[in-house]
Structure formats: C-alpha cells, structure tokens
Amino acid sequence: MNERILVINPGSTSTKLALFVEDRQEWKESISHSAEELSQFPGINDQLEFRRDLVIAALEKHREPLSALSAIVSRGGNLPPVHTGAYEVDQQLCDALRDRPVDQHAANIGAAIAFQLANQVGIKAYIYDALTVDEMDKVNTVTGLRGVRRPARGHNLNTRAAALHYCADNGMDYRQSTVIVAHLGGGITVNLHKDGRMCDVVMDEEGPFSPERAGGLPVYAVVELCYSGKYDKKSLMKQLQRAGGLLDWFGTGDLQELEKRMAEGDEEVALVYDAMALNTAKAIGKLAVTARGKVDAIVLTGGMAYSAILPGKISEYCDWIAPVVVIPGENEMTALAEGTLRVLRGEETADLFRD
Numbered sequence: 001m002n003e004r005i006l007v008i009n010p011g012s013t014s015t016k017l018a019l020f021v022e023d024r025q026e027w028k029e030s031i032s033h034s035a036e037e038l039s040q041f042p043g044i045n046d047q048l049e050f051r052r053d054l055v056i057a058a059l060e061k062h063r064e065p066l067s068a069l070s071a072i073v074s075r076g077g078n079l080p081p082v083h084t085g086a087y088e089v090d091q092q093l094c095d096a097l098r099d100r101p102v103d104q105h106a107a108n109i110g111a112a113i114a115f116q117l118a119n120q121v122g123i124k125a126y127i128y129d130a131l132t133v134d135e136m137d138k139v140n141t142v143t144g145l146r147g148v149r150r151p152a153r154g155h156n157l158n159t160r161a162a163a164l165h166y167c168a169d170n171g172m173d174y175r176q177s178t179v180i181v182a183h184l185g186g187g188i189t190v191n192l193h194k195d196g197r198m199c200d201v202v203m204d205e206e207g208p209f210s211p212e213r214a215g216g217l218p219v220y221a222v223v224e225l226c227y228s229g230k231y232d233k234k235s236l237m238k239q240l241q242r243a244g245g246l247l248d249w250f251g252t253g254d255l256q257e258l259e260k261r262m263a264e265g266d267e268e269v270a271l272v273y274d275a276m277a278l279n280t281a282k283a284i285g286k287l288a289v290t291a292r293g294k295v296d297a298i299v300l301t302g303g304m305a306y307s308a309i310l311p312g313k314i315s316e317y318c319d320w321i322a323p324v325v326v327i328p329g330e331n332e333m334t335a336l337a338e339g340t341l342r343v344l345r346g347e348e349t350a351d352l353f354r355d
Contacts, residue, residue, distance in 0.1 A: 003070040003344050007336045008055060008114055010075065010106040013038075015051050017058050020337035028333065029058045044104050052113045066121045073340040074110030075157065075332065076130025078102040079353060084133050084160060084198060086343045086350035089115045089125040093353040100355070102132055126350055128339035129157040135197040140290065154189035154201045155302065161335035162301040162327045163193040170297075177296050180287050180322070182314070184304035185330060186212040186253070187241075188280055192287040200290045205240070208279035211253025211304075214244030215279065246272070255307050262309075277310060281317030288321045295322040303330050 002021050009016040013035075018028040031054050041047045059066065076087070078101040087093060089111045097108045114125035134152040141150045159181040167174040175196035182190040187204035202208075209215030217240075225231060231239065239248070246253045249272050261269045288295050298318060300311045305328035315324040342348040 001070075003341060004064075004068055005337050005340050005344075006059070006064075006069050006072045006114075006117075007333050007340075008072065008074040008110050009332055009336070010051060010110045010113075012106050015054060015106075016333065017055060018333045018337070019062065019064055020334075020341075023334075023338055023341060025334070025337075027062050029062075031058065044106055044108055045098050047106070048109045048112055051109065052116060055113060055117065066117060069118075069121065069123055071124055071126060071340050071344060072114040072118045073126045073128055073336045074114040075107045075336060076127035076132075077108035077110060078105050079130055079132050080355050081132055081134035081152070082130050082353065083135055083351070084129055084156070085348055086126050086128050086339055087130070087353050088350040089118070089127060090352065091115075093127070096353065096355055105131065107131060124350075126340050126343060128336050129160050131156065133198060135199055136201070137199045137290075140200045150206075151203070152198070152201050153203050153205075154191050154198075155183035155185065155187075155330075156191070156198065157332050157335050158301055158330055159183050159189070159191050159299075160193065160198065161331055161338065162299045164338075165327060166297055166299050166325055172296065178291050178294055179297050179299060180284050180291070180295055181299045181301060182280055182284060183330075184210075184280070184300060184302040184307075184310065186210060186303075188213070188215070188276075188283075188302075188304075190280070190283040190287060192290055194291060200287055202283040202286060207283040209245040209276060211246045211255070212242050212244065214240045214248070246276070255304060255310065259307070259309055273310075274313060277313035278317055280314050284314075284318045285321065288318075293321070298322050298324045299327055300324065301327045301329065301331075303328070305329070 118125035191201040
C-alpha cells in the first residue's frame with residue numbers, strides 16, 4: 001500500500017505544505033502570509049481557522065481528497081520538554097500547545113490543524129521531533145547560576161534526520177552510534193546524538209555567530225548593553241537574534257556575496273568568515289568532550305552546507321576528531337514525512353503527550 005502523508009509546517013510568515021507518497025514528494029506549496037493579513041489576528045491561536053482553510057484550499061487545488069490520505073503530520077510546536085520521535089496528536093496535546101506553550105510560535109497551531117483535518121476522515125495526526133525535544137543528560141544542564149538551566153533548543157528535526165540518514169547510508173545503528181551534527185543556517189546549532197538520544201547541544205544563543213545570530217557573547221558586555229540606554233528588551237533581542245552576526249558586520253548574510261568579496265581580497269570579510277567557521281568547530285569540539293572523544297562522524301547540514309567554502313573551513317579545524325560528512329539542506333518536510341512513514345510501517349511507535 002502506498003502511504004499518502006500530508007505534511008504541514010507553519011512558520012511566522014508562511015505555511016508550507018507537501019504531499020508525500022511513501023518517501024517521494026509529489027507536490028509542495030509555500031503559502032505566504034503578509035503582515036497585513038496576519039495583523040487581524042491578536043495571537044497565534046487566532047490564526048488556526050485561517051491557516052486550516054488555506055490547507056484545505058491547497059488540497060483542493062491539487063485534487064487531493066482528505067479521504068485519500070494515510071496520515072497527517074505537522075511540525076511540533078513549543079510543548080513542554082518531550083523526547084525525540086513521534087507523538088500522536090490528541091486533544092490533550094492540542095490543549096497544551098494552545099494554553100501552556102513554552103513560547104509562542106506559529107508551529108503551535110500546526111498540530112490542531114492536522115488533528116481537525118484527520119478527524120474528518122478517521123485517520124491519525126502526528127508531530128515529529130518537536131521544537132522542544134530535551135533529552136539532555138542532567139550534568140549538561142547545569143550552569144553557574146542556580147536558577148538558570150541550559151535548555152535544549154536547536155534544529156532538532158533536521159539534525160536528527162541528518163544523523164539517521166548518515167547511519168542508514170553507512171550500515172550503522174543510530175541507537176548505538178555517536179554523531180555530532182551542526183546545522184548551518186540563519187542560526188547555527190550543534191547537537192550530540194549518542195546511543196539514540198540527543199544528549200547535549202550548543203544553542204545558537206551560546207555558540208557560533210551566524211548570518212543572523214550574534215551567538216555567544218562576553219556576558220558582562222551584554223549586561224552593559226542592557227543598561228546602556230541604547231536598547232529596550234525587544235530591540236536588543238532583535239539585534240541578538242535577527243540582526244547580529246554577518247548582518248551586523250557587513251549588512252548582509254548572503255554567503256555568495258561575502259565569498260565573492262573574499263575572492264576579491266577583502267581581508268575583513270575573510271577574517272570574520274574564518275572566525276565563524278572556527279567557532280562552529282569549537283562547538284563541535286565541545287560536544288566531542290561530552291562524548292569523551294569517541295565520535296563516529298561529524299555531519300554538517302543546513303542551507304549554508306551548500307557553500308563551496310564553509311564546510312571545508314570547518315572541517316580543517318575538526319576533522320581530527322572524526323570524519324566530516326556534508327548533508328546539505330534544511331530538510332524539515334522530508335524529515336516529518338519519513339518519521340511518520342516509520343510509524344505507519346511499524347518501525348517506530350508514536351507516544352502520547354501527557355504533562
């Protein structure tokens with residue numbers, strides 16, 4: 001039987017959809033939402049019917065009846081901490097995302113959209129490798145302030161998919177392997193996959209700077225910025241999250257443009273670019289310490305892994321730890337479909353969320 005899986009991935013300004021038959025993508029849509037459209041909704045939860053109706057319209061456009069689907073999967077939102085893998089969507093999970101999310105994110109309504117549509121035709125809805133996967137070993141959560149715990153925020157969906165693909169391609173059991181995966185995108189995060197768990201992570205707020213993120217900064221200097229009168233909380237968070245890194249240095253995060261400037265002899269660009277690669281390698285090395293140096297592979301993924309230069313620079317600094325493999329792209333839609341397919345085939349079991 002050819003399993004037909006609808007994938008829903010709500011983002012801040014778009015809703016991405018794809019239809020997979022088994023592991024083959026049949027079609028995809030990216031529906032953009034203007035600021036004017038979204039301004040009529042006071043909060044994320046108020047967008048549910050609006051986005052659900054757009055999903056229904058896309059299915060009609062592609063002549064894909066709900067009754068033909070085997071399952072629906074959505075990107076998991078900001079639930080309280082969960083483990084990796086699949087969760088079956090039920091009312092309790094939807095209620096938690098609506099009433100008790102860890103943070104506001106458009107993905108929080110994806111599960112409810114999937115649940116409503118799936119219920120119409122008696123199939124199941126799932127989330128997979130949610131935003132708030134937290135399998136950190138307790139020792140990795142401790143900081144120097146009693147009330148501050150290191151959370152486990154990272155590009156969980158894409159990095160775990162890359163680790164699973166690497167293991168499958170090399171005849172390795174993911175549950176018995178140790179793989180460090182660096183996601184190279186607008187933000188850079190690195191996580192450690194050991195014996196089937198993501199047991200440590202270097203988040204984009206504490207690790208390498210990137211095209212948009214300021215990354216880890218000297219904390220005393222950040223305190224000075226907070227009290228400088230130059231920023232309020234919102235503007236400083238924007239500077240750190242969306243206007244830092246390469247954007248702050250050069251006004252652009254476009255690697256092709258910056259690599260062209262490097263080739264033309266721009267020494268400052270070359271220095272900062274090399275520092276970004278070095279800082280990424282340092283984060284990889286930090287996780288190699290957690291693994292006590294016993295690492296099977298280092299995988300570089302994400303959009304910047306398509307660069308002809310950056311992966312090589314990172315590898316130069318850390319290939320003494322383990323072989324470095326490049327699996328480029330931000331493969332969230334495929335990862336969601338593949339995870340759901342494993343559930344439908346009985347290779348994995350979906351859990352129920354209970355808080």
